[in-house]
Amino acid sequence: MRIFVAIEISDHDVLNSINQIQTELNIQAKPVEVHNMHFTVQFLGEVSEELVKKISSELSSLEFNQFSVSFVGIGAFPRPNSPRIIWVGIDDGIGELEKLAGVIHTKLSQLGFQSDKKFKPHVTIFRIKKKIEDVSAQLQRFSTHSFGKQVISEVKLKKSELTPNGPIYTDLLIVKGKK
Numbered sequence: 001m002r003i004f005v006a007i008e009i010s011d012h013d014v015l016n017s018i019n020q021i022q023t024e025l026n027i028q029a030k031p032v033e034v035h036n037m038h039f040t041v042q043f044l045g046e047v048s049e050e051l052v053k054k055i056s057s058e059l060s061s062l063e064f065n066q067f068s069v070s071f072v073g074i075g076a077f078p079r080p081n082s083p084r085i086i087w088v089g090i091d092d093g094i095g096e097l098e099k100l101a102g103v104i105h106t107k108l109s110q111l112g113f114q115s116d117k118k119f120k121p122h123v124t125i126f127r128i129k130k131k132i133e134d135v136s137a138q139l140q141r142f143s144t145h146s147f148g149k150q151v152i153s154e155v156k157l158k159k160s161e162l163t164p165n166g167p168i169y170t171d172l173l174i175v176k177g178k179k
Contacts (some may be wrong), residue, residue, distance in 0.1 A: 069093030071147035
């Protein structure tokens with residue numbers, strides 16, 4: 001099964017603010033559905049049921065204190081003049097989020113998982129399949145836009161099923177942080 005570790009975006013005000021920007025940005029791209037928005041802490045790929053149990057066991061021992069993050073600005077990967085992903089970034093709380101991701105990466109490295117790149121906190125709001133026009137000017141309008149705050153209170157192990165209508169995510173494990 002195809003799995004990943006995620007932190008979901010669940011604050012309704014943040015989600016509504018992101019959805020409003022998705023509507024305002026006039027770009028030829030597929031918007032990520034609001035109920036699917038998350039930080040991908042680590043993508044683990046196709047793994048066996050047996051390995052899922054080991055991953056769940058390792059993540060179950062995760063301990064962290066809840067903290068807040070502020071969602072600010074939008075950008076593009078790899079770059080605005082040739083985007084593949086449009087994302088929302090974070091400001092306050094980035095250090096805590098990176099630290100939590102580091103602990104998760106360390107736990108999963110004990111099972112042989114290596115992260116192919118450094119965790120860069122962002123929430124994907126558009127996925128772009130075909131080459132589109134330069135969106136630099138549009139993104140610049142929202143470079144300092146505030147989308148609100150959310151308390152990071154859970155880490156989830158999620159299953160991802162790819163379908164023609166988009167991915168379907170299922171929670172396999174939820175680890176709650178301490179208040």
